[in-house]
Amino acid sequence: MNRRDFLLTTASASVTWATGISGRAEGPSSGAPRNKYFDCHVHLTQPWYGDERSIVTVDHLLRWMDAHEIAQAAVLPLVSPEAFWYPVTTEFVLRETHPHRDRLVPFCAIDPRTIVTHLPTKQDVVGILNRYRDAGARGFGEHKPMLPINDPLCMRLYEACSEVRLPLLFHLDNFANMDAPGLPGLDKVLTAFPELVFIGHGKGWWASIAGGITQADLQVGYPRGPVAPGGAIDRLMDAHPNLYGDLSSSGAHAMLRDPKFGREFLLRRSDQLLFGTDYYDPATQKEFAQFDLFRQFELPADAVQAIGQKNAQRLFNLA
Numbered sequence: 001m002n003r004r005d006f007l008l009t010t011a012s013a014s015v016t017w018a019t020g021i022s023g024r025a026e027g028p029s030s031g032a033p034r035n036k037y038f039d040c041h042v043h044l045t046q047p048w049y050g051d052e053r054s055i056v057t058v059d060h061l062l063r064w065m066d067a068h069e070i071a072q073a074a075v076l077p078l079v080s081p082e083a084f085w086y087p088v089t090t091e092f093v094l095r096e097t098h099p100h101r102d103r104l105v106p107f108c109a110i111d112p113r114t115i116v117t118h119l120p121t122k123q124d125v126v127g128i129l130n131r132y133r134d135a136g137a138r139g140f141g142e143h144k145p146m147l148p149i150n151d152p153l154c155m156r157l158y159e160a161c162s163e164v165r166l167p168l169l170f171h172l173d174n175f176a177n178m179d180a181p182g183l184p185g186l187d188k189v190l191t192a193f194p195e196l197v198f199i200g201h202g203k204g205w206w207a208s209i210a211g212g213i214t215q216a217d218l219q220v221g222y223p224r225g226p227v228a229p230g231g232a233i234d235r236l237m238d239a240h241p242n243l244y245g246d247l248s249s250s251g252a253h254a255m256l257r258d259p260k261f262g263r264e265f266l267l268r269r270s271d272q273l274l275f276g277t278d279y280y281d282p283a284t285q286k287e288f289a290q291f292d293l294f295r296q297f298e299l300p301a302d303a304v305q306a307i308g309q310k311n312a313q314r315l316f317n318l319a
């Protein structure tokens with residue numbers, strides 16, 4: 001398929017889906033019919049740090065989504081003290097997204113250390129997650145505490161997420177959800193909770209697309225060069241169908257660093273990957289390599305639709 005046919009195919013396939021939500025769109029979202037992506041990873045922010053050009057308000061986010069053909073986006077809180085410059089609470093995300101739920105899909109988050117002092121039983125954790133879910137949350141995350149990924153407190157959190165059936169998006173590097181090269185801790189987590197959908201994100205997760213890496217490599221944002229065989233991601237995705245990848249942030253670079261590997265990975269994992277950007281700062285984030293994945297690799301339309309929107313719709317019960 002040449003580039004023009006590819007673009008036409010993906011555009012016409014997406015219009016049918018996007019039109020379904022456009023009837024409820026308001027204000028900045030009036031251009032929704034041309035939009036085709038589900039972005040699984042964005043943040044709303046507040047003026048507690050940096051300058052005002054960095055703030056992502058709801059109005060800004062909807063206009064930015066329209067400019068980038070993004071029909072719907074998952075809006076992720078950040079509640080762990082190591083996760084962001086200040087907490088972005090679940091309550092803030094639920095409130096801000098409330099008038100725009102046709103386009104903004106809220107997630108919820110709990111720092112697992114809360115379990116020590118305030119949520120001592122499984123039913124306590126399940127109870128709060130149920131309330132978040134009833135208020136509109138469709139997933140859990142961004143899970144980003146400075147704890148081992150299989151820390152006992154995290155395991156108790158995963159147990160509750162599994163019971164409430166909230167897919168969990170985690171950030172993995174040497175400062176959050178820490179693990180060893182080859183991700184043996186994540187393997188234990190996935191084995192313990194086969195019913196819970198886990199969505200991998202972050203430097204350490206995407207560095208693990210390659211084999212032969214060191215602990216220090218789990219903290220490198222954009223590793224370059226060919227992907228060495230034996231990576232943990234393919235191995236874990238083969239063993240655990242509940243494992244998915246979030247292509248935001250370092251995800252696109254993990255595909256583009258070795259284009260041959262990247263294209264084949266996108267094709268063979270097209271049912272386990274989600275398009276995303278990790279947009280949180282208009283002042284510094286101008287270009288997104290994520291859009292290049294579809295343009296450069298000329299993927300078949302069904303793979304573009306799966307990665308670009310359908311996998312997310314299925315996981316978050318939006319179809």
Ligand SMILES: [Zn+2]
Nearest residue numbers: 041043142278
């Ligand atoms: Zn993020």
